[in-house]
Amino acid sequence: MSAALAQLISHGSGRTAGDRGPRRGPVVGYVGADVPVEYLTAAGLLPLRLTGDPDTPSTAGDRYLGTGLDPAARSVLTRLLDADYGPLEGIVVSRDCEASSRLFYALRELRRVEPSLALPPVHLVDVLHLPHRTTTRYVRAKFAQFRAVTETWAGRTVDDTALAEAITAHDRLRDLLARVAGLRRSHPARLTGTQALTVVAATTTLPVAVANELLEQLLTEADELPEHEGTRVFLTGSPHDTAHVYRALEEPGFLIVGEDHDRGDLLHLRRTGAPTEAALAERYQYNGPAAPRAAIRTRAEHTRREAAACGAEILVSYARVRDDAPPWDYAAQQAATGLPSVLLSRQPYGELDHEATETLAALRPRTPAEAVR
Helix, strand or coil: CCHHHHHHHHHHCCCCCCCCCCCCCCEEEEECCCCCHHHHHHCCCEEEECCCCCCCCCHHHHHHHCCCCCHHHHHHHHHHHCCCCCCCCEEEEECCCHHHHHHHHHHHHHHHHCHHHCCCCEEEECCCCCCCHHHHHHHHHHHHHHHHHHHHHHCCCCCHHHHHHHHHHHHHHHHHHHHHHHHHHCCCECCCHHHHHHHHHHHCCCCHHHHHHHHHHHHHCHHHCCCECCEEEEEEECCCCCCHHHHHHHCCCEEEEEECCCCCHHHHCCCCCCCCHHHHHHHHHCCCCCCCCCCHHHHHHHHHHHHHHHCCCEEEEEEECCCCCHHHHHHHHHHHHCCCEEEEEEECCCCCCHHHHHHHHHHCCCCHHHHHC
């Protein structure tokens, strides 16, 4: 394993902010891909995307959110109540789905009625995704509010120069992630899906300059990476905030070469282009298409295009329990790609149930050695 890949996997597998050296600033936790992290970077704050933990019971989160909500959100609340992420200057939540919205309102109310919990201040960023100029004005107004909140948390002004530099740095990060994604799309692949997902996760825990340095180093070391073969899978459905399901899919011989959720390839799909606040608003307004908010036809076309670019042989839709959006897309995605496909619905958080495991085993072509046995 290359040195850069080892470092990225170490950071991506951790539970708190990475890089505890001098370049690490005060940390702000965030939930959802609609949070404009560029403002946090410009203010000298470290954006940390919050993840759940499928291996730990979400008892506290269940108490406040109930068990009818996406277990990933309940796990995040549990970890916040347990101060599992380390000290946070604030929490930013985007209204990207119902679970995120309910998490925000629970956090806001807990700060009001239970101050002994010592939760950090919380702010909601509401990004709409309609293709209208009025929508852009709305998003810009919400970003102006967030900029003011960020300045309060940081104790400093976010000037236009610092914001332009942050936008440029994060666009550079997206360019590098796109090139790294090419390492698992290659034939043979140079990264597994599990490795690729963990690398992306690392970049959401590190200062953007550090993340860019490590990705650049990884790309220069690409020839040192081993080759990986397997039945090439394009994964759609629920987002994955940990690599548990990726590992479970790849252990029996699948190779995840692409996905369309916002903790994977969707995270770097759209660039800002110009280092301006107006361009930044449009970048988040038109970001996607994510399952909770995009039209079925739009999702299907995106899946078709990306699965073809990956050279995928099979389409797998993984829908986590309490995540009702992905199954609505599946029939159109199946028809658009024309690939052998399977819908794994109501799956446990971070797991594949027994029925899903058996279904996948029947779907994977047997190797010549397996056929002989």
